[in-house]
Amino acid sequence: xxxxxxxxxxxxxxxxxxxxxxxAAVAIxxxxxxxxxxxxxxxxxxxxDVTKMLxxxxxxxxxxxLVNSSCVEIDCTHIRTQTAPQDMARSxxxxxxxxxxLLGRFHHAKVPPPxxxxxxxxxxxxxxxxxxxxGATTDIQNGYMLVDAPNGIRGANIYLDVVSVGATxxxxxxxxxxxxxxxxxxxxxxxxxxxxxxxLNSMGARISGAGTDVIKVRGVKELAxxxxxxxxxxxxxxxYMVATAATGGEVLIKNVIPKHLECITAKLIEMxxxxxxxxxAVLVRRAVPLRKTNVKTMPYPGFPTDMQPQAVVLLxxxxxxxxxxxxxxxxxxxxxxxxxxxxANIQVDGKVAVIEGIGDLTGAPVxxxxxxxxxAMVVAGLAASGVTEVEDISHIERGYEDLVEKLKSxxxxxxxxxxxxxxxxxxxx
Numbered sequence: 001x002x003x004x005x006x007x008x009x010x011x012x013x014x015x016x017x018x019x020x021x022x023x024a025a026v027a028i029x030x031x032x033x034x035x036x037x038x039x040x041x042x043x044x045x046x047x048x049d050v051t052k053m054l055x056x057x058x059x060x061x062x063x064x065x066l067v068n069s070s071c072v073e074i075d076c077t078h079i080r081t082q083t084a085p086q087d088m089a090r091s092x093x094x095x096x097x098x099x100x101x102l103l104g105r106f107h108h109a110k111v112p113p114p115x116x117x118x119x120x121x122x123x124x125x126x127x128x129x130x131x132x133x134x135g136a137t138t139d140i141q142n143g144y145m146l147v148d149a150p151n152g153i154r155g156a157n158i159y160l161d162v163v164s165v166g167a168t169x170x171x172x173x174x175x176x177x178x179x180x181x182x183x184x185x186x187x188x189x190x191x192x193x194x195x196x197x198x199x200l201n202s203m204g205a206r207i208s209g210a211g212t213d214v215i216k217v218r219g220v221k222e223l224a225x226x227x228x229x230x231x232x233x234x235x236x237x238x239x240y241m242v243a244t245a246a247t248g249g250e251v252l253i254k255n256v257i258p259k260h261l262e263c264i265t266a267k268l269i270e271m272x273x274x275x276x277x278x279x280x281a282v283l284v285r286r287a288v289p290l291r292k293t294n295v296k297t298m299p300y301p302g303f304p305t306d307m308q309p310q311a312v313v314l315l316x317x318x319x320x321x322x323x324x325x326x327x328x329x330x331x332x333x334x335x336x337x338x339x340x341x342x343x344a345n346i347q348v349d350g351k352v353a354v355i356e357g358i359g360d361l362t363g364a365p366v367x368x369x370x371x372x373x374x375x376a377m378v379v380a381g382l383a384a385s386g387v388t389e390v391e392d393i394s395h396i397e398r399g400y401e402d403l404v405e406k407l408k409s410x411x412x413x414x415x416x417x418x419x420x421x422x423x424x425x426x427x428x429x
Contacts, residue, residue: 001421004390004404006381007413008363012249014410018237018256019045019401020070020230024192026094027169028199028230029053032062032074033101034176035203037225039074044230046070046401048394049092056095059085075225083110086143090114092398096124096166099147100173103136107149113140114166126164130171133158134178155180155219163188163299168215169196176205178219187215190300191234191260199228232256235306236400238264239375241284242310243407245273246317246383250285251410258282263303267295267311271318292320292357297328309335309376316344317383318357326351335373338366342380342388363388368395375400382412391419 020043030053032039044050046069054072058064061080065073082102089095093114102109113124124145128138133156136149155178160167165188173196175182187193189211197210203226206218237256244251245268258265258277265275265282270293276283292315297305305328315322316339326332333348340346341364345356363386368374374396381388390396393416396403404416 001391001419002393003417003419004378004381004393005415005417006363006378006388006390008381008384008386008388010382010411010413011247012244012251012382012407012410012412015252015254016240016406016410017254018232018240019043021045021192021195021233022047022049022235022399023094023165023190023233024195024230025050026053026092027097027192027196028228029057029074030094030097030101031173031196031199032057033076033079033098034105034173034200035223035225036077037075037223039203039225040067040071040227041074042071042227042229043232044070044072045233047397047399049094049398052088052092053094056084056088056098059088082106082108083144084112086112093166096127096145097170097173099127099131099145100170103131103134103147103149104153104174104177107136107152109147110144111147112144126160126162126167127170129161130158130167130184131174134171134174134182136174153178153219155182155217157183158185160184160186165190165193165299168193172197172200172207172210172215172217175217175219176200176207177222178217180219182217182219184215184217185213187213188299189213191231191257195231202226202228231260234260235304235372237261237282238304238307239310239379239400240406241265241268241275241282242307242314243379243382244284245271245286245290246314246379248286249410250283252281252283254281256280256282263301264307267293267303271314290314290318290357292318292322294323294325296325299328305329305332306372308332309373310379312336312346312353312355313339313376313380313383315355316346316358316361316380318355320357322355322357324353324355326353334369335376338369338373338377339380341366342384360385362386365389365391368392371395371399378403378407378414382407382414
């Protein structure tokens with residue numbers, strides 16, 4: 001087992017460079033299935049979810065070559081199977097993008113349902129609705145999603161009943177090589193959706209409207225290879241912004257798109273944090289006590305659900321009572337019990353958390369319940385008095401590249417420690 005050991009109460013000072021966006025990378029890599037030729041993808045984050053997705057493609061017959069730590073070349077011309085390996089694919093949520101890509105190119109896909117962090121059931125009904133409209137049959141049998149279009153994919157008009165990032169991307173992938181025009185309405189608008197569309201367009205697709213309510217995909221015969229650079233990670237940047245605010249430091253966060261961070265920036269400013277936007281960076285500084293605020297997670301451009309746990313940690317340090325409403329997932333407050341080990345005063349009622357600011361947390365043994373909750377435990381440890389030990393860090397390393405090194409570079413006292421097998425953290429009963 002591996003854990004993080006954090007000695008808190010150290011202000012963060014300096015500069016952090018943000019890596020490529022996890023949520024874009026894990027969709028763009030399977031999108032390479034649609035391309036006949038070599039895709040050179042740059043600014044790829046060095047995280048476990050990306051490694052697993054590349055391994056899945058290799059297992060299916062793709063040629064994958066690491067050019068350097070942040071650049072990979074993928075050639076899916078000679079993929080030999082339309083069945084995703086079950087054990088590997090079930091371990092990450094983004095594996096369901098293989099369904100749209102395989103359907104688009106081969107008109108057949110056999111892919112396990114998504115894994116990854118558990119916040120409740122991850123329905124695929126909107127994905128299937130889109131696939132059905134394009135002319136495919138869909139089913140779930142023996143632990144696999146089965147998608148078939150023996151007569152090929154045809155353009156269609158599709159209205160999503162709920163705003164779904166996964167369904168938006170999956171339908172867009174499937175429609176890229178379809179015969180005719182596909183119009184997808186009530187789509188999600190997240191920056192990584194725009195990035196996937198831009199990647200496909202750079203390879204020869206004809207997609208317009210990504211980032212708006214309606215995406216139009218004009219099918220093309222084939223995609224050719226090319227080079228593409230992934231956007232910076234909005235959530236990684238937001239996590240370091242919150243960490244800076246929690247510790248009362250000053251950090252220049254580089255390689256970002258400030259517009260993508262506006263929903264996070266606005267809440268930090270409400271709380272008394274100074275955020276200065278620059279061309280491709282933001283300077284975050286906190287020199288006054290934090291003020292209470294209310295947060296409601298929403299699809300982009302609203303406050304991201306992936307920043308909700310980090311925001312709750314920060315509100316523990318605010319003066320007064322704050323409310324956080326989770327409107328995206330049903331089961332995203334499991335980490336609250338971990339924060340209570342550190343002294344947090346939080347009450348959860350359904351989708352609403354009531355946070356009483358207490359001014360300080362105290363280090364304790366905690367665990368990462370999921371990717372973003374794990375990041376929140378790290379933020380809590382950085383700001384808390386004493387020593388915090390975070391276990392189950394494999395969740396965190398699914399989405400944060402070089403977390404320990406980046407935090408150390410701005411003055412954090414954090415160490416990645418190997419624990420002998422069979423040894424667990426001692427927990428108060």
